Amino acid sequence: MSAMKSQSAMASSLVLCLVSLLMATISTTTCSPQELNPDVNSDPTDRPSGSTGRPETAEMSGGPWRSIQAEMVHKDHPLRAAPGSLSFKERAERDFQSSRRRLEVLRSRQERWLAGGGGLPTYVSNMTTSANEEEYVMMISLGTPAQNFLAIVDTGSDLTWLQCQPCADCFPQADPLYDPSRSSSHANLTCADSACQWFTSQYPDFTHPNCPLESGSSSNASCNFFYAYGDASNTTGDIAIDTIHLTSTDGAVVDVPNFLFGCSQSSFSDSGLFSNDGIVGLGRGGISFPTQLGASFGYIFSYCLVPATGVATQTSQLIFGSAATSNATGIQYTPILSNSTFYFVGLQAISVAGQPLGIPSSVFANNDTDSRTYFDSGATFTYLHPQALDALVTALVAAIPFPQIPITINGVDYCWNASGLTDADIAARVPTVSFNFTGANYDLSYDNTFLTFDDASFCLVIFSVPLGSASIIGNHQQRNVYMVYDLANSQIGFVPRNCDDSVSV
Known part of the structure; x- marks a missing residue:
């Protein structure tokens, strides 16, 4: 910056x-x-x-x-x-x-x-x-x-x-x-x-x-x-x-x-x-x-980040105290795993279209640095263990019914062409990605997983983290999700939400 x-x-x-x-x-x-x-x-x-x-x-x-x-x-x-x-x-x-x-x-x-x-x-x-x-x-x-x-x-x-x-x-x-x-x-x-x-x-x-x-x-x-x-x-x-x-x-x-x-x-x-x-x-x-x-x-706070299309026109609400959960109906919680500064959670598996990928359990051991995962508001995108990302990309390439296209944007590796279709049409044909945490499933919407451009090309915005570093769930993957950080009970909660709408408390 x-x-x-x-x-x-x-x-x-x-x-x-x-x-x-x-x-x-x-x-x-x-x-x-x-x-x-x-x-x-x-x-x-x-x-x-x-x-x-x-x-x-x-x-x-x-x-x-x-x-x-x-x-x-x-x-x-x-x-x-x-x-x-x-x-x-x-x-x-x-x-x-x-x-x-x-x-x-x-x-x-x-x-x-x-x-x-x-x-x-x-x-x-x-x-x-x-x-x-x-x-x-x-x-x-x-x-x-x-x-x-x-x-x-x-x-x-x-x-x-x-x-x-x-x-x-x-x-x-x-x-x-x-x-x-x-x-x-x-x-x-x-x-x-x-x-x-x-x-x-x-x-x-x-x-x-x-x-x-x-x-x-x-x-x-x-x-x-x-x-x-x-x-x-x-x-x-x-x-x-x-x-x-x-x-x-x-x-x-x-x-x-x-x-x-x-x-x-x-x-x-x-x-x-x-x-x-x-x-x-x-x-x-x-x-x-x-x-x-x-x-x-109260040792609790929440936020609801507006989607990528709204960040240029809207602000996102941040709440501290009991009102953080006042209207979080349907929220799922996963435990926070350590007493460190970071919000480490237990990522158990990754699924595409509801089917867990064949990723070895050692990748998600959650007991050493390169197997841990944490939520980070300061990171734009999500970074996964290389072995996890490889499995995710393989599954998406096999399931997405559109041709891959050469990389035209600096920094991304996987893009597809869906010329002539709207975002809604594309989203209906692309499988859902889910992060399976301890006790809770974090379902990513199409907009959480990809970015769509004016020419109807779309690119995966989940990347590979260097070996030896923890995986990160970035803020792009948190948008249109109501996030609750419950320090008192050492847990993080989440539920899909239209964050364009104001959150009443």
């Missing part, structure tokens, strides 16, 4: 439009939780099974509490991109290039682990950084008075961070940097703070050596962080707390003090990973956005 190159007028319009989307109709009612729990050694049985034991924001008084909502804005929406700047085919080619970059990131991760782990990946992509990789952003409102920002939504990381003043080495962003001096509710944590000591113990690879790992430190030095990503991108700064302003599903403003986040003063990325104003971490770790808010709103 490259840094956003918006004109200043467009940038101002973007923030104002998103503020309008999220906060224009809300009331002035505010409620506050108690202070962060200072006891980092409190009884873990007091928390839901999906909680990781961080110092938490206590349950708000006056419950039952309302749920929280936000809007996920795709990179092709007019709020983020110039209208008509790219055709559908050009957007697809850009996304294929981003997918190739993602494969290189996975290759770097593989090399890191093969080298014994630790340190940053040694492999650096040689691809152009013009492929804008970040898919969705949401508005985050922080500080007293509030300062508004656009941050990337990422289910594959935990830390929420923003670029802050003073910044020694920041990438360009459309909005002003977060200014701690303007917020009366901001505070940097010190090494002596229990929340900092918890952070250093839980994330030892992402902390600065100025804070000792042992508990009971009396140091008043700033609680620093160093947070790295799979492609060697990283950000450095101070761990801080401030009041975050949220919007409830009934339209009220909800103020939550002591939200822990990273105040970044230096960021590095030669792959273009960073753009916008920062990242909202939706992973499973103790500092993630849903875990921090879990005690107040």
Whole structure:
């Protein structure tokens, strides 16, 4: 991804439009939780099974509490991109290039682990950084008075961070940097703070050596962080707390003090990973956005991504709290398999037209890195173990009643010609692909599996992952699916849904 190159007028319009989307109709009612729990050694049985034991924001008084909502804005929406700047085919080619970059990131991760782990990946992509990789952003409102920002939504990381003043080495962003001096509710944590000591113990690879790992430190030095990503991108700064302003599903403003986040003063990325104003971490770790808010709103969130044809005109709803399942009739759940940041699930088999493919069970062992599968909102497409993809392609080639055509789009390997037919006609003649997870079947629609172009050619948008890397279910395969991430019960749920329709809560 490259840094956003918006004109200043467009940038101002973007923030104002998103503020309008999220906060224009809300009331002035505010409620506050108690202070962060200072006891980092409190009884873990007091928390839901999906909680990781961080110092938490206590349950708000006056419950039952309302749920929280936000809007996920795709990179092709007019709020983020110039209208008509790219055709559908050009957007697809850009996304294929981003997918190739993602494969290189996975290759770097593989090399890191093969080298014994630790340190940053040694492999650096040689691809152009013009492929804008970040898919969705949401508005985050922080500080007293509030300062508004656009941050990337990422289910594959935990830390929420923003670029802050003073910044020694920041990438360009459309909005002003977060200014701690303007917020009366901001505070940097010190090494002596229990929340900092918890952070250093839980994330030892992402902390600065100025804070000792042992508990009971009396140091008043700033609680620093160093947070790295799979492609060697990283950000450095101070761990801080401030009041975050949220919007409830009934339209009220909800103020939550002591939200822990990273105040970044230096960021590095030669792959273009960073753009916008920062990242909202939706992973499973103790500092993630849903875990921090879990005690107040419930350890659960959901989203419903509009299809590829709608991302340029519509936003996608993101809900935290009990309302996440208020109208998820027919939802199926599969267990989350590990306590890591990532949402690993048990892929047991793949079926075409209801028939399981002859893929050895060892490919889906789910007990080592190259056999695991996880859902990732930040990946555009799905990547499977090479042996699984080979079996899938063989079955599709045999079952699809259209001729294969030479590859004309950079990044794809399997395309067919259905000249003269509509999307509905093509979909009726192409078999359904299903991912058979533990206890649940994830049926892909035609639009989840393929992309159709103006000339009625269509291409498979499921790819092969490098050996040694986990398989990924990307956001293209999650569109028009109501997704529920239930951290409390360590499970992920899904049900087909027309995400073009607004989700009532």
